Amino acid sequence: xxxxxxxxxxxxxxxxxxxxxxxxxxxxxxxxxxxxxxxxxxxxxxxxxxxxxxxxxxxxxxxxxxxxxxxxxxxx
Amino acid sequence: xxxxxxxxxxxxxxxxxxxxxxxxxxxxxxxxxxxxxxxxxxxxxxxxxxxxxxxxxxxxxxxxxxxxxxxxxxxxxxxxxxxxxxxxxxxxxxxxxxxxxxxxxxxxxxxxxxxxxxxxxxxxxxxxxxxxxxxxxxxxxxxxxxxxxxxxxxxxxxxxxxxxxxxxxxxxxxxxxxxxxxxxxxxxxxxxxxxxxxxxxxxxxxxxxxxxxxxxxxxxxxxxxxxxxxxxxxxxxxxxxxxxxxxxxxxxxxxxxxxxxxxxxxxxxxxxxxxxxxxxxxxxxxxxxxxxxxxxxxxxxxxxxxxxxxxxxxxxxxxxxxxxxxxxxxxxxxxxxxxxxxxxxxxxxxxxxxxxxxxxxxxxxxxxxxxxxxxxxxxxxxxxxxxxxxxxxxxxxxxxxxxxxxxxxxxxxxxxxxxxxxxxxxxxxxxxxxxxxxxxxxxxxxxxx
Numbered sequence: 001x002x003x004x005x006x007x008x009x010x011x012x013x014x015x016x017x018x019x020x021x022x023x024x025x026x027x028x029x030x031x032x033x034x035x036x037x038x039x040x041x042x043x044x045x046x047x048x049x050x051x052x053x054x055x056x057x058x059x060x061x062x063x064x065x066x067x068x069x070x071x072x073x074x075x076x
Numbered sequence: 077x078x079x080x081x082x083x084x085x086x087x088x089x090x091x092x093x094x095x096x097x098x099x100x101x102x103x104x105x106x107x108x109x110x111x112x113x114x115x116x117x118x119x120x121x122x123x124x125x126x127x128x129x130x131x132x133x134x135x136x137x138x139x140x141x142x143x144x145x146x147x148x149x150x151x152x153x154x155x156x157x158x159x160x161x162x163x164x165x166x167x168x169x170x171x172x173x174x175x176x177x178x179x180x181x182x183x184x185x186x187x188x189x190x191x192x193x194x195x196x197x198x199x200x201x202x203x204x205x206x207x208x209x210x211x212x213x214x215x216x217x218x219x220x221x222x223x224x225x226x227x228x229x230x231x232x233x234x235x236x237x238x239x240x241x242x243x244x245x246x247x248x249x250x251x252x253x254x255x256x257x258x259x260x261x262x263x264x265x266x267x268x269x270x271x272x273x274x275x276x277x278x279x280x281x282x283x284x285x286x287x288x289x290x291x292x293x294x295x296x297x298x299x300x301x302x303x304x305x306x307x308x309x310x311x312x313x314x315x316x317x318x319x320x321x322x323x324x325x326x327x328x329x330x331x332x333x334x335x336x337x338x339x340x341x342x343x344x345x346x347x348x349x350x351x352x353x354x355x356x357x358x359x360x361x362x363x364x365x366x367x368x369x370x371x372x373x374x375x376x377x378x379x380x381x382x383x384x385x386x387x388x389x390x391x392x393x394x395x396x397x398x399x400x401x402x403x404x405x406x407x408x409x410x411x412x413x414x415x416x417x418x419x420x421x422x423x424x425x426x427x428x429x430x431x432x433x434x435x436x437x438x439x440x441x442x443x444x445x446x447x448x449x450x451x452x453x454x455x456x457x458x459x460x461x462x463x464x465x466x467x468x469x470x471x472x473x474x475x476x477x478x479x480x481x482x483x484x485x486x487x488x489x490x491x492x493x494x495x496x497x498x499x500x501x502x503x504x505x506x507x508x509x510x511x512x513x514x515x516x517x518x519x520x521x522x523x524x525x
Contacts, residue, residue: 006411017372024432
């Protein structure tokens, strides 16, 4: 494959498609957002002490201060 | 008598049905190249279905052989996306649509050829070689669901699954003279579909007749709790509502279609519309003034989403690093997607495409507001000869008339309208979101009810 030819064609494709599109000022149509609002409303953060307890309960190792001890990945 | 009727009447067993297709594939697929892999367990699965038929507890697809595009996960079979990147990737699970097909006792007969990673409109970019058009020898079958459409046209399966991002079901359905449906975005679960552009992709059926297409669609459609993008719709039952009576249907035809499609294609589409008028429909003119903007909008969106989707093929998890082994079209789209993503702070390409997407969607829905359906051509030109050198932009132009449905998220279906010099020409119907039944009814009427 001639990669430089593909690159040149890509540049031309982008230029021509962009020119064909022209200018516009409208709201954007975003993926998913129109159907379902998957983000939470902005608010003050809340701490749930039960979550920490539940998470520590299933931790394989932890220290006395309540932090997880995890094995360092062998690839590091 | 169709295979479905034969199976239902007991004149044919599931095993006999599968065996005859396997024999046909063995005898003729060397020439067509519709399949990348056949299911080695298909006969065994058919025998199990025959047992269920005997016990009277078989599902509505019992014994039907179904071909699946190679970008849909079928447990134990390779989902290669017709790319060297995934040539040895064996799917570890069933996509939701496959689970639903199995639940209704359909039999997966094999994985079909396609344009590499669905990047193409001709069926020529596959790592496994181009697919021939069984309905127009020497010409492209269209793409990217080339093998699925060819498998139906060549009588290698009862039904097939394809995926449609910008026309990948409808374009090959038109070129191969079969029925193809792109459902409303969110109607059919995408879980297990290897994505090209996630905001546009939809899985849909290909079949030789409208009833079979409706049957497969009603099996695969419906809400999936695993996906945020599936719509909360109840169980569909298209087959029981199929009607060829189009009294009261108003069908729109946009004059812009005549500007972009070849005269002989328009002639066949108008013949088909005249037949529908004879069956009670009235045809009126609608306007799609920004139709020409759909193609650049679509491609600028696809480049970015495809680039994002391909970042998982880094050579560590799934075989090869995509940039090192892919074909020209895939590489071109990755390069374009990377460039646009890097430049996106300026909002010059992707954000602008998203704005135009709003325009196209608004325009399609407005045009549909006064009619039941919009009918028109599927592709602007007839399929070219395999191997003919085509400029990338000329290749993209095949999608001009199919991309608006994907951008707007609306359903669209294609059925053969006629022939030009023995080359099939498909008529395309668009409807409002979730009005697949109207499309099916219009196609059913055209088929002769």
